[in-house]
Structure formats: structure tokens, C-alpha cells
Amino acid sequence: MRWCLLLLCVRSCFGSYSPDEVLNLPGLSTRLNFRQWSGYLQASPGKHLHYWFVTSQRNPVKDPVVLWLNGGPGCSSLDGFLSENGPLHVNDDGSTLYINKYSWNKVANVLYLESPAGVGFSYSDDQNYATNDDEGFAVGNGLSSLYYNDQSLVYFGYYHGLFGDTLWNRLNRYCCKSGSCNFFNNTNINCRETLEEVFMIIYNSGLNMYSLYMDCAGGVQKTNMRFLKDLQNLFQFYQFEVVEDSNDSSNLVPPCINGTAQNAWLNRADVRKALHIPQFVPTWDICSDVVGEKYERVYATMRDFYVKLLSKGLRVLVYNGDTDMACNFLGDNWFVHSLNQKKTQDYQPWIYNKQVAGFYEQYGNLTFLTVKGAGHMVPQWAPAQALKMFESFLSNSAY
Missing domain, CATH: 3.40.50.1820 (Alpha/Beta hydrolase fold, catalytic domain)
Structure with missing residues (x-):
């Protein structure tokens, strides 16, 4: 099951590390209006998490920093980068890139992190991949209960x-x-x-x-x-x-999803070199069987975490594409109701391009929102509406 968690920093913590800067990418013929870095962060001794960071196309110093995580468990955030809300997407030929005009880095600096170790290009020195379970955060088509x-x-x-x-x-x-x-x-x-x-x-x-x-x-x-x-x-x-x-035990691509292009591009030797991936790191897969096998679910519900974060004054957005059956919108809506927050805005439509884009309701700092006709990967299948939703959340303005 794939879900996405978004964390927003209070202030932009813009910085750079020269050895990790990406100066060119195979298959890209367009000049970019943002900077990018790719490399490794040491999460703990022996755990090396691969990141890809892109600066905002608007104002990288003043715009917020957003951390994007795909879930699974065990699925790579580079799929989010290359097929959902990143600035560059892979063409069907698996060799060339094109500009995503609905990229979320139009209004924010975005850090894509492959986690935990064992996912994508992230790795552990001891190859032990057992794992378990700011200004605001958003969860898209998540399994909260x-x-x-x-x-x-x-x-x-x-x-x-x-x-x-x-x-x-x-x-x-x-x-x-x-x-x-x-x-x-x-x-x-x-x-x-x-x-x-x-x-x-x-x-x-x-x-x-x-x-x-x-x-x-x-x-x-x-x-x-x-x-x-x-x-x-x-x-x-x-x-x-x-x-x-x-x-069929080796097929880790989610059913009905075509990940061939991303897989082909990311596993090219020249692409790996451009992204500063060591030669000993295994080939990239959209999801990790090893991490999925060793994952142990600790929490049957995320209720206590939501309540605690809301009590700190953080703004929260729970959004769902309304045609997703893996993590359906009704379950997340019921979960939001169970948090027992005071309703401040009744359920109503939100509009994009003079059309109903979905529905939303608010409970103070907590918003539940649906995206009409979209599935699990909202930024991929409703990119324009997703960017509008994202901008409204960042600016704390009306949907």
C-alpha cells in the first residue's frame, strides 16, 4: 500500500553541499530554473538514506522546505519525484525527461527521501533492513486506522x-x-x-x-x-x-501501475553517476521486497499522534483521491471524525478552473479534503488540482 506523508518546516532552512549538487542529468535537454542536489544522509550509524533535493522555482530563500515520503511500506520517494509531483518526469521511452508544469517545487523547496534503508538507493552497511513504524503536515491517501x-x-x-x-x-x-x-x-x-x-x-x-x-x-x-x-x-x-x-515473486511494481520508464532511467549507469549513487548499491526498484517482508506494524491507529500534533498547534491536511480502494476516502473521513475536533467548516465543494475539484471540511487546524476522480497517487492523476490544494495548504488560504 502506498501513501505519502508531507512535513513542512516552519522556516526555509536553505543550504547546499557542493559535492552533491547535480549539474546535469542524462536525457534532459532543457535548462532548469532551479538547483538540485542528490546524495546520502546518515540517519544512524551504518544507515545511509538517499535524498534528492530541489529548490523552489519561486523564491528558494523564503519558500518553505517540504519533505516528501512515499510509503508502502518500502516504496521509493523517487517514484513520487518522477511520476507524481517532482519537477522532472520520465518519458515512456525510459531515456528522456520532460518538465512537469505542475511540480510542487514551483512554490516550495522539496526534499525527496528514500526511507527506510533498503528502499530505492538507500542502504545499510550491515544489510539489516528490519523496521517499524514544523509548521504542519499532510497525509495523502494514508492508512491512518x-x-x-x-x-x-x-x-x-x-x-x-x-x-x-x-x-x-x-x-x-x-x-x-x-x-x-x-x-x-x-x-x-x-x-x-x-x-x-x-x-x-x-x-x-x-x-x-x-x-x-x-x-x-x-x-x-x-x-x-x-x-x-x-x-x-x-x-x-x-x-x-x-x-x-x-x-511472480519478484514483481514488486504495484498492480496496474506501469513503472517501466522510471526503472529503466534510474538504473542507467550515467544516471546513477549523475545522482552520485555508489557502484555497490543494488539496482533501483519502485518498492523493496526486503523492507516489506521485515516491516513490523506497531500501531493499528495513528490517532494519538494526530491528537498530540494538533495540540501543538500544527496545521494538518488529510487528503484523498476518492476512487482509491487501497486506502479509501471514507475510512480516512471517519478517522478524522474520530479525532473529536470542533468543526469550523461544513462539508462543501472546492473549485478548480470553474469545476468542482472535490470536497472538504475543516476542524480548526485540521482539514479533510477529497480530490474528485483521482486515485491513490493524487499528484499523478490530478496534477493541476493537487498543486492548487498544495498551494492553499502552504499559504493557509481558502481551498
Whole structure:
């Protein structure tokens, strides 16, 4: 499952380190109006995290510094750079780059960090990749609560036409009582068996789970290793089993996503040299199987973290593309409600280019916002709307 966390510094902490500055990039023929650096930060002894930092195209000294992290767990933030909100994207030929006119560094300095060690070009000296779980922060299509994600997924699937009335009626009969449903940890054996049908429909659907109404890149596919990792985040209480295809165990690209171009470009020898990647570092993959395998989930909910950060006066944006099934908008909306913050702005549409771009509501410093028609990777599939949302959040202005 891929999600993105955005942290904003209070003031721009602009600086530079000459050996890491990127002076040219293979496949780029355009002169850039910003500076960039790529190299390594030592997170702890023996842990080397690869970063790619780009300055703001507007005012790098005064504009804020933004840290962008892709989630997974175990997926690279360079995918965010090269296909979502970075200033440079890779053409389909896997050899040339083009300028992203909706890049978030139009209004901010952005630091893309590949974390933890073992992801992308980041590495550990001892190759031990076990891991676990400012002015404001934003979370895009995040998994903030296992409970609300499971509870909402059943409703999301039914009202998007994935389940028929027969299955829906059985869910209500076996999993609900006195108007309240428990799809998260129900001990009723009939409920468990019915939820397993729900799980298998999602598993076998062939739909693009990251953007329900987009075609699946490459056509309907059999499931791959990354898809199985994502499914492990769903209905964990029941421990539903699926058969793993050993012939497909090396496919770490999320299902229905085409990462061929980024993979080809980043693994070129001249690109690695330009980004200051040592020769001994393994080839780049969009997601790390090793990190995913060794990741241990510590927290079933992020509620306490949100409440603590909100109590410090930080501004928070929770945004969702509303067609994402991996981390659906309804679950995040319910999670925001559970924080028990005082509502200051009722649910209403926000506008981009004279069209409804989604909906939002506010609870003081906390905003919940949807992006209409976008999936899991909002900046990739709704780039103009995402930039507008980002600018409004940075400036604390109306959406």
C-alpha cells in the first residue's frame, strides 16, 4: 500500500553541499530554473538514506522546505519525484525527461527521501533492513486506522458495485446487529466466511485498486507480490489466505501501475553517476521486497499522534483521491471524525478552473479534503488540482 506523508518546516532552512549538487542529468535537454542536489544522509550509524533535493522555482530563500515520503511500506520517494509531483518526469521511452508544469517545487523547496534503508538507493552497511513504524503536515491517501479502513472498505465496495445484493444482505445478516456493523474483528463464523468472499472479490477482481475507474496498465493481470503485500493490510484479524504464485515473486511494481520508464532511467549507469549513487548499491526498484517482508506494524491507529500534533498547534491536511480502494476516502473521513475536533467548516465543494475539484471540511487546524476522480497517487492523476490544494495548504488560504 502506498501513501505519502508531507512535513513542512516552519522556516526555509536553505543550504547546499557542493559535492552533491547535480549539474546535469542524462536525457534532459532543457535548462532548469532551479538547483538540485542528490546524495546520502546518515540517519544512524551504518544507515545511509538517499535524498534528492530541489529548490523552489519561486523564491528558494523564503519558500518553505517540504519533505516528501512515499510509503508502502518500502516504496521509493523517487517514484513520487518522477511520476507524481517532482519537477522532472520520465518519458515512456525510459531515456528522456520532460518538465512537469505542475511540480510542487514551483512554490516550495522539496526534499525527496528514500526511507527506510533498503528502499530505492538507500542502504545499510550491515544489510539489516528490519523496521517499524514544523509548521504542519499532510497525509495523502494514508492508512491512518486499520479499523476504519476495514469498516469503510465494505461500504465502499458495495456502493461502487463490486458486491451484489445477495452478498450485501448476508453481510448485514451476519455482521450487523441493532443497526451497527462490525467488519473489523467479528467472531461470528458466518460473518467471517462472508467477509472472506468480499476479500476474494477484491483479490480476483482485476480492477485497478489504486484508481478504481482507470484501466489497469497492461490489461487485467494475475496478482503479483506487491498486490499480496497490500492485501495484508486488509482484514488482518481474520488472516485470510491467498495462494502465492512463486513465478511472480519478484514483481514488486504495484498492480496496474506501469513503472517501466522510471526503472529503466534510474538504473542507467550515467544516471546513477549523475545522482552520485555508489557502484555497490543494488539496482533501483519502485518498492523493496526486503523492507516489506521485515516491516513490523506497531500501531493499528495513528490517532494519538494526530491528537498530540494538533495540540501543538500544527496545521494538518488529510487528503484523498476518492476512487482509491487501497486506502479509501471514507475510512480516512471517519478517522478524522474520530479525532473529536470542533468543526469550523461544513462539508462543501472546492473549485478548480470553474469545476468542482472535490470536497472538504475543516476542524480548526485540521482539514479533510477529497480530490474528485483521482486515485491513490493524487499528484499523478490530478496534477493541476493537487498543486492548487498544495498551494492553499502552504499559504493557509481558502481551498
